[in-house]
Amino acid sequence: MGTSGRSGAAVTTAPAPTSRDLPHPVREEIRLEGVLHALSDPMRLRIVRELAAGHAELSCSQFDLPVTKSTTTHHFRVLRESGVIRQIYRGTAKMNGLRRDDLEELFPGLLDCLLTAAARQAARQAARHGDG
Template sequence: MTETATTGRALPHPRPQEIRLETVLHALSDPMRLRIVRELAAVEAELSCSQFDVPVTKSTTTHHFRVLRESGVIRQVYRGTAKMNALRRDDLEHLFPGLLDSLLAAADRQAARLGDGG
């Protein structure tokens, strides 16, 4: 079943062959976007946008999710009125083996070193 079959609203995502390393790295270079990705990786499930506690405005949060989606880091789908987010872990691992896990481990070490947890 396609996203439009269940919701009538589909969001554009790059196909796996369109995902570029420099775009992924750019998306993950922002602390708020990295925080979102770390949260998604920690739960290994879909989360709605409202489940993220990020200290920025709703419009800024929307921008961060769009950058992550357009870069190919996350997949967003509507489930009812909620926009659900999931990591595109399989696509990223196929294209760039070990990259996501390495970046997440480095982010965890940095958070521990800086004592900020996020």
């Protein structure tokens, strides 16, 4: 398991007890541009909003996204590799949790600001579609 696909860089997560563990960046590897890129996609922002709505963890199957399973998998991978979420297996379910503490430590206030802006945007869109 020595290296990951990222430019041959060593994976610096805790030792993997099983082959089902997924690589995550450690806190110090999380980059602002990666987080912003991950959150720039509407589906990924939707995933993060659902996780931030008071859910400690949700399985992938609990998200009702209007995209294919392979596209959903891609979105979760981008969020995980950017350090926005942590994914772990619990039995056969892949559970997803927001890395709020890590993001807040690195970029104070960023996540809450983005979530507030996303909620306001969603409200504007809902109001606009309701007026039709």
